[in-house]
Amino acid sequence: MKPNIEKAINEQINAELYSAYLYYSMAAYFDDINLSGFSNWMKVQAEEEQMHAKKMYDFVYECDGKVVLTAIEAPPTEWNSPLDTFKNVLSHEQHVTDRVNKLVDLAINESDHATNNFLQWFIAEQVEEVAAASGLVKQLEFIQDNPQGIFMLDRELGQRVLPPPAE
DSSP, X not given: OOHHHHHHHHHHHHHHHHHHHHHHHHHHHHHXXXXXXXXXXXXXXXXXXXXXXXXXXXXXXXXXXXXXXXXXXXXXXXXXXXXXXXXXXXXXXXXXXXXXXXXXXXXXXXXXXXHHHHXXXXXXXXXXXXXXXXXXXXXXXXXXXXXXXXXXXXHHHTXXXXXXXXX
């Protein structure tokens, strides 16, 4: 594995772990305001992000590289509302998408076909992540501060389960 690819993937591992940390922080926020379904959604999201980091970790070693873990930045701990929180989720997922796209660009520029191929899964995953966040933002914008709507969405989000790891 080329050193610049290795460094970039290590940085993305850190970004994926930060994402998990962020979503756990959001889960704690929702637990604090007694929205356990919203908290569940965030916990599942955090676990998915940890799986993404592991997938990258394993790939680095499959390619005879070295994983170097660095400090994870502290995430925010407070939001103004469920809508504000999910707007932050959407913005964050758009940022992650940009990071993954730049990794693909790097792999293409370096003619690293194995890394490019590996990253295609993450490209598709980010489409799903952004779509899910965008859909929830739209639902929350529709609901606004309607307690019944928040209650119903909380129940729905409480049903989310972690999908099996993707190959």
